Amino acid sequence: MDFESTSEISLPKDPLKRVIGQEEAVSISRIVARQKRHLLLVGAPGTGKSMIARAIASILPPPSQEVSVLHNLERPERPILSIRNNELLAREKKQKQKEWGKVLSPLEVPEFVSEKLGFRCKRCGESSSPRALYCQSCGADKHPRRDSPFGDLLPNSETPEAGRVHAVRMDDEGEGEPIIYERTDKDKIRQLTYAEFKQRSASNAKKLRKVIVPLGRPSFVQVVGNNETELLGDVRHDPYGSHPEIGTPPYLRVTAGAIHEAHEGVLYVDEMTTLGEAQRYLLTAMQEKKFLITGRNPSSAGSTVRVEEVPSDFILVGSMNINDLPSLSPALRSRIRGSGYELVLNTFMDDTEANQEKMAQFVAQEISMDSRIPHAASEAVEAILEESRRLCRATENRSGLTLRLRNLSGIIKLAGDLSAIEEAELIEKTHIKKAIKKAKSAEEQLEDKYDNMWSAGMADYGSRARQGPETA
Numbered sequence: 001m002d003f004e005s006t007s008e009i010s011l012p013k014d015p016l017k018r019v020i021g022q023e024e025a026v027s028i029s030r031i032v033a034r035q036k037r038h039l040l041l042v043g044a045p046g047t048g049k050s051m052i053a054r055a056i057a058s059i060l061p062p063p064s065q066e067v068s069v070l071h072n073l074e075r076p077e078r079p080i081l082s083i084r085n086n087e088l089l090a091r092e093k094k095q096k097q098k099e100w101g102k103v104l105s106p107l108e109v110p111e112f113v114s115e116k117l118g119f120r121c122k123r124c125g126e127s128s129s130p131r132a133l134y135c136q137s138c139g140a141d142k143h144p145r146r147d148s149p150f151g152d153l154l155p156n157s158e159t160p161e162a163g164r165v166h167a168v169r170m171d172d173e174g175e176g177e178p179i180i181y182e183r184t185d186k187d188k189i190r191q192l193t194y195a196e197f198k199q200r201s202a203s204n205a206k207k208l209r210k211v212i213v214p215l216g217r218p219s220f221v222q223v224v225g226n227n228e229t230e231l232l233g234d235v236r237h238d239p240y241g242s243h244p245e246i247g248t249p250p251y252l253r254v255t256a257g258a259i260h261e262a263h264e265g266v267l268y269v270d271e272m273t274t275l276g277e278a279q280r281y282l283l284t285a286m287q288e289k290k291f292l293i294t295g296r297n298p299s300s301a302g303s304t305v306r307v308e309e310v311p312s313d314f315i316l317v318g319s320m321n322i323n324d325l326p327s328l329s330p331a332l333r334s335r336i337r338g339s340g341y342e343l344v345l346n347t348f349m350d351d352t353e354a355n356q357e358k359m360a361q362f363v364a365q366e367i368s369m370d371s372r373i374p375h376a377a378s379e380a381v382e383a384i385l386e387e388s389r390r391l392c393r394a395t396e397n398r399s400g401l402t403l404r405l406r407n408l409s410g411i412i413k414l415a416g417d418l419s420a421i422e423e424a425e426l427i428e429k430t431h432i433k434k435a436i437k438k439a440k441s442a443e444e445q446l447e448d449k450y451d452n453m454w455s456a457g458m459a460d461y462g463s464r465a466r467q468g469p470e471t472a
């Protein structure tokens with residue numbers, strides 16, 4: 001090893017370059033990300049399936065669409081789908097920030113307006129902040145109503161609390177035009193024509209919107225298991241249904257599923273076959289690139305609500321064990337192969353110098369990701385290589401370096417903890433050795449205790465037989 005500790009190893013910035021020993025999977029992953037294909041990763045646990053899926057997501061461009069539902073006034077149980085891209089959203093944001101009407105100083109508006117809005121003093125005519133209780137120049141009470149014992153209870157359009165004054169402006173032809181004056185929160189006065197006033201109200205009313213898939217979402221969505229509502233979305237039940245006064249309007253009860261949240265990103269289905277029946281829906285979503293959201297519980301008020309064609313244009317990355325291949329839906333599998341790749345991950349690599357270096361990079365990566373453990377001395381890395389060889393012989397029945405890296409990752413972390421407890425500067429060979437002993441799997445521990453698995457099983461069987469039939 002041409003380093004003293006793993007701190008000298010520089011780690012690649014490209015997340016796919018951090019995946020070691022799976023060269024083919026890595027090059028295919030780049031194609032998958034660029035061409036928006038699907039990918040089925042078949043392989044043993046701990047060989048990097050999840051890691052590859054995350055890496056693909058991280059090299060995708062960030063999502064550019066936001067998906068929301070709008071209240072449908074005529075048919076509340078059919079909320080209106082609205083898709084806005086980032087340019088439109090940026091424009092709308094600007095519009096919102098845009099000042100409506102004209103902002104004026106108290107001296108630029110008619111005196112009675114300035115007085116009613118609490119700027120102008122009735123006695124001396126000087127202006128001061130409407131929040132001041134007394135005129136700043138003559139000391140007169142600016143809010144005389146307070147003198148009445150019930151002043152605070154009486155509605156009074158003349159106090160600044162009203163905040164808005166309606167007036168009529170005469171133009172040259174003697175036509176009256178309604179004008180609205182308002183106090184701004186910066187002690188200025190906003191002047192709006194009636195048209196502007198109406199426009200602003202309409203723009204505020206557009207807020208009957210629920211964003212179900214936000215623009216700033218992660219590009220990686222993982223599903224495990226066969227929870228249909230999690231996968232496909234749902235419309236929550238409301239005991240008051242769509243009762244206009246006390247119920248929650250349907251559009252607010254719509255929630256997106258993983259297939260929608262993964263729109264423009266990666267949908268990672270770990271253990272594909274655990275999806276069961278839901279594989280069918282997944283297939284439809286992949287074909288149509290959109291999928292309806294409705295209440296999944298037929299007896300719930302949510303099941304009468306539907307939002308059609310909610311976008312679900314994702315890259316599917318599925319993972320599974322080789323043994324589970326037969327239980328994968330053939331239609332789904334052919335869909336993936338028709339527009340994507342199927343790939344078996346390596347479980348070992350040759351014991352070459354280049355691959356030993358990769359293993360050292362792996363050790364450095366694991367350490368830097370953990371952040372609570374010190375770097376490893378080069379002898380410790382040698383010990384990991386030794387263990388990698390041993391595991392390869394034990395599981396693959398041949399020489400090489402194992403790529404079932406989760407096991408090794410566990411040993412590195414354990415060794416790191418041991419050295420951290422000792423306040424050692426580096427992870428040393430002795431830490432690795434101790435960790436290997438501790439990290440043995442239940443089977444290996446049994447093997448040590450009973451020579452081999454067969455007699456361990458028999459011993460257990462024998463003791464159970466003595467205890468009588470199982471009750472569980």
Ligand SMILES: Nc1ncnc2c1ncn2[C@@H]1O[C@H](COP(=O)(O)OP(=O)(O)O)[C@@H](O)[C@H]1O
Nearest residue numbers: 018019020045046047048049050051405406409
């Ligand atoms: N090929 C690999 N290259 C680098 N690290 C790996 C690799 N495979 C596994 N690891 C390490 O082991 C951990 C578990 O791997 P993971 O991707 O979850 O395996 P899988 O999903 O195949 O069971 C990863 O987070 C990573 O730290």
Ligand SMILES: [Mg+2]
Nearest residue numbers: 046049050270
């Ligand atoms: Mg995994």
